[in-house]
Amino acid sequence: MDHDDLQRIAEGERAAAKSAEIRCCTSSGCRASGSKEVLSRLKAAVEANGLGDRVAAVGVGCPGLCSAGPVVQTHPDGAAFGKVTADHADGIVSALSGGSAGAVRIDPHQPFFTKQLRIVRATAGQIDPERIEAYIAAGGYEGLYRVLQRRPDEIVADVTASGLRGRGGAGYPTGLKWATVAKMPPGQKYVICNGDEGDPGAFMDRSVMEDAPHQVLEGMAIAAYAIGANQGYIYVRAEYPLAIERLQTAITQARKAGLLGRGVFQTPFEFEVEIRIGAGAFVCGEETALIASVQGLRGTPRPRPPYPAESGLWDRPTLINNVETFATIPAILRNGPAWFAAIGTATSKGTKIFSLTGKVKNAGLVEVPMGTTLREVVEQLGGGTADGKAVKAVQTGGPSGGCVPASLLDTPIDYESLASIGSIMGSGGMIVMDDADRMPEVARFFMEFCADESCGKCVPCRVGTVQLHGLLTKLVEKRATRHDLDTLIELCHLVRDTSLCGLGQSAPNPVLSTLRYFAGEYEALLQPEEFARPTRRSAVPLTVIS
Amino acid sequence: MAVVTLTIDDKPVSARAGESVLDAAKEAGIEIPTLCHLPGVSEAAACRLCLVQVEGRGRLQAACVTAAAEGMVVRTQTDTLREYRRMILELLFTEGNHVCAVCVANGNCELQTLAAELGMDHVRYPYLNPARPVDVTHKQYAIDHNRCILCTRCVRTCDEIEGAHTWDVAGRGTSSHVIADMGQPWGESVTCTSCGKCVQSCPTGALFRQGSTVAEMTKDREKLGDLVTARREKKWSV
Amino acid sequence: MERVRLATVWLGGCSGCHMSFLDLDEWLLDLAPRIELVYSPLADVKEYPEGVDVVLVEGAVANEENRQMAKVIRRRTKVVVSFGDCAVTGNVTAMRNPLGKSLEVLRTSYLLESAGTGLRLPDDREIVPVLLDKVEPLHAIVPVDHYLPGCPPSAARIKAVVEDLLAGHAPSRAAEVIRFG
Secondary structure (H helix, E strand, C coil), X not given: CCXXXXXXXXXXXXXXXCCEEEEEECCHHHHHCCHHHHHHHHHHHHHHCCCXXXXXXXXXCCCCCHHHCCCEEEECCCCEEECXXXXXXXXXXXXXXXXXXXXXXXXXXXXXXXXXXXXXXXXXXXXXXXXXXXXXXXXXXXXXXXXXXXXXXXXXXXXXXXXXXXCCCCCCXXXXXXXXXXXXXXXXXXXEEEECCCCCCCCHHHHHHHHCHHHHHHHHHHHHHHHCCCEEEEEECCCXXXXXXXXXXXXXXXXXXXXXXXXXXXXXXXXXXXXXXXXXXXXXXXXXXXXXXXXXXXXXXXXXXXXXXXXXXXXXXXXXXXXXXXXXXXHHXXXXXXXXXXXXXXXXXXXXXXXXXXXXXXXXXXXXECCCEHHHHHHHHCCXXXXXXXXXXXXXXXXXXXXXXXXXXXXXXXXXXXXXXXXCCCCCEEEEEECCCCHHHHHHHHHHHHXXXXXXXXHHHHHHHHHHHHHHHHHXXXXXXXXXXXXXXXXXXXXXXXXXXXXXXXXXXXXXXXXXXXXXXXXXXXXXXXXXXXXXXXXXXXXCCC | CCEEEEEECCEXXXXXXXXXXXXXXXXXXXXXXXXXXXXXXXXXXXXXXXXXXXCCCCCCEEHHHCECCCCCEEECCCHHHHHHHHHHHHHHHHHCCCCHHHCCCCCCCHHHHHHHHCCCCCCCCXXXXXXXXXXXXXXXXXXXXXXXXXXXXXXXXXXXXXXXXXXXXXXXXXXXXXXXXCCEXXXXXXXXXXXXXXXXXXXXXXXXXXXXXXXXXXXXXXXXXXXXHHHHCCCCCC | CCCEEEEEEECECCCHHHHHHHCCCCHHHHHHHHEEEEEECCXXXXXXXXXXXXXXXXXXXXXXXXXHHHHHHHXXXXXXXXXXXXXXXXXXXHHHHHHCCHHHHHXXXXXXXXXXXXXXXXXXXXXXXXXXXXXXXXXXXXXXXXXXXXCCCCHHHHHHHHHHHHCCCCCCCCHHHHCCC
């Protein structure tokens, strides 16, 4: 494969394109509501109407509006249909020639679509994720080609200049991470893609792996070249079978095309990628636990330092980034760091994908520039709540995050702003809540999740989360007193301050943030003390904000 | 050999480069409580009792895995640290079924001793009272999971000193438990050499010699560290 | 000098703590003029009185009677001391907790599952107090002021704590005083 071959594939793909396309989402969400059957009926209808020479029915990635699934779009007229069943197939095909579709139309000009800026999800819902030719025709692997014409340190400099920060949640500067691994002495190094997305209500990374597996591979290959690695691993949770299947297809195609393996683009660069499948532990999203799991060990975190950049997989320098981070890389290298850095805010560059769920009208995936306010995402893109009730709060960052009250919805989405109001960017889960949602119960749900998912290695997380869950249960069941509430807060501080890894350190966040903004709901559940107690004395602050 | 100077609890302390804050403090006569730490095996940093405050670092640091560095200012005994240590011990007491009065290790138990030393005169959280088994299938030793605090000292001792790796941890969260081989009864383990090092390494009465009754199980935990040192320095080669 | 109104109570325990108290031997003679023993298994008093200054409560809270008694004690006493490991931790009395709730405990203890025993659960509530589903330390039921662990606490330890309390200050919490077991 050389650059001419790449262009030849792209031109061939464009030449073979039919004048019209019927694009049916075949990713997990729509597939669960029957889109495979819809696609096969659409194909049959195209043939039956003798349109095979100018119309193609193709399976594509997720267009984002999951709550309307299965979603079918037609191209180039830009029409979209929701809740499509196999019986709508004939109507949708006839609509191409002016007939009545019979299916529910989705307005493609509504804010859900027009307010998005799609960089990572640029091709999602447009192309067939199972064909490398479709990705190449959309500009795929062009970034890798250009990278290989330059020096590795220039690539690291570009990523640094772009201002990209890790999309897994913590927001560590990606360029700095790459530079650290790149500066380690030459020798065996590894690239790991963290696809162990596990926050309840989060499915951004699943979608990226399903919709744009080649984009992930291209990002990893660029990273490997930049830091001097020749082997990569993608760690995907077993609960994502379609992502695993599509990544495996993509790896096979890329190897066959010479875009992975030895001598990529006829340069000395060599890079292999293997998939490692998780066994169901949330904690394996933590980088040191993930590395242990890739090595075949029990997936438990270890103290850092040493950081994986210095000593990671098999004690070798290892670059570990999240799926969305890698998938952002090709566009940065194709369009230049200045282009990317111009998007977003002063400290948070580019776009971020969120999975909007809960009581929101338009549930699904949205990609918006950093700095967009929560209100814009929830009310404009999301369309508010499904039944028109007032939004009460938005939970961001899953079990590590916090609940943002409606009064703070004008907060811009960037790492620092979300942290300042007691939540986190997290990986991008965004759960919308209304008045029917009781905050102590929300907090209890997340604590149960953390107690279940604690690996059991360190004491405060292993036992503290169980005791916190017990206290929250007592509270929700109206058996708790002020004394118990003090104990709850004290334990939250302990678990946050003393746990070994991020899981435990952030496990109290849902409690602390709901206590901060919805203290009244907790107070209302308290029972009077049967016996007077002396004022509690503790070296640990009994306030939510310390 | 490079030496660094640091301050621990207002006391100037010197340490070898790379030495842990825990060891540096110990040499200077400053005791930091530990449970999962065992000289001679790798650190787990799991019990969190040795957490200390290091000036300039946002988070508390586990002294066992924090390298002493030049100019470092460490506090080991703040009110908050003392409170957190006590809370961690209380959590451990609620998690298992620790009945000192009827335990083989009564009077020779690190958990019991630490609780007393750190001022834990009662436990403020509800006891979880899990139903946990006792395995007496081994011909010399036994493991009572009720008394296990999951410090993994036995796991590391068996793997790193004896080289058998009979023990490991199964399950997760508070249902984590130590298993022999692939989870069979200890007596049926094909890797166990019956060396008894795990029994010596155990801080509580979870691992004990059969036939010991209340307060009879004494342990010689220092021997394990001595063994490792002797091997490294070839102290007994003829 | 006014005598301190002292009580001792025996809840779910083996009375070993009271035995240890008696091990104070001749010191009890020194104690006697300084206190008035207003309620104790060692004294034949039917009802726990009002206005108790200090109480040593032995035993865990294991049945409904223990629970009610604990509340009476708390209401009528200035200083409540958990006396011994059973009161402080549940200890041996609480070793039934992992077996399950009270019914499972009775079934297991009386081997009711065995065929043909013809045994029946003791269920005469007028005579036998109902077992609680979970044995609890005293402080899980009522607030406790001081803790005197040990199984049993040694006579010397009891003496030190009682001396402190009679002198009107909080007892020592030094390691040798608060060690369990």
